[in-house]
Amino acid sequence: MNGTLSVFDTETALFDGAATKFVDAAEQAITARGRFTVALSGGSTPRGLYARLTAEPYRNQVDWQKVEWFFGDERSVGPEDPDSNYRLARESLFDVLNVADERVHRILGESERPEQAANEYQKELSKVFDVPADGPPPSFDLVLLGMGSDGHTASLFPFTSALNVRKRWVAANDVPQLNTRRYTLTALVLNAASCVLFLVTGVGKAKVLRDVLHGRNEPKRLPSQMIKPSGGELLWYVDRAAASQLEQ
Secondary structure: OOEEEEEEOOOOHHHHHHHHHHHHHHHHHHHHHOOOOEEEEEOOOOHHHHHHHOOOHHHOOHHHHHHEEEEEEEOOOOOOOOHHHHHHHHHHHHHHHHHHHHEEEEOOOOOHHHHHHHHHHHHHHHHOOOOOOOOOOOOEEEEEOOOOOOOEOOOOOOOOOOHOOOOOOEEEEEEHHEEEEEEOHHHHHOOOOOOEEEEEHHHHHHHHHHHHHHHHOOOOOOOOHOOOOOOOOOEEEEEEOOOOOOEE
8 A cells, every 4th residue: 555554443533643743744844944834625524633623732732823724625616605615624723723814725616717716726826835836836744635435535536637637736627426516636736745644534435445545556446546645745544444444
């Protein structure tokens, strides 16, 4: 398998472990460069991590005003929509920590011009990281990812066009199986991160986790297999239920 696997007995232990890793990564980045850049995952899994980060003992261990927040993906909805990844993060994390608006870089999911919205987010990344928008991708200090029961991660869904993107950092991705469009960071920029941390919970993910980690290399069918940081860590934090079909 690619990366390092850590199995936790419970979801609670997993989120505590993830919060500890987050705090350690933030401390190292802020000490070295004066800021910490992180891309958040979508879906419901991050809620448990957000609850840990906004509570003791973790809350007071990070200088939150030195964190730059980004999103690994977003739905085609506005920022107040219940399905918005940004809204979940704002309500569960940013508002609680009093994060300044200028530190939060959201994808304009409500845009009626999806390619333009993807281009604008690439320009935002270019501006914040101070790198050319048409050059090599920037390197996040930490990327948080989940994994769907179909093997997707971020909004890199099986057999969708974003899997074929080789030069862009951000893509508007049509997802026919869900009859929707998503915005997603591409494998190119995800694999440039200093650390990628997958959080996987529940018995419903057990089979696909086994296939992704120990099965044949089929990244078109299992996009999570595309995540192989070129110079950084790849960590899999999974609970005992999700790990139930892994080789012991």
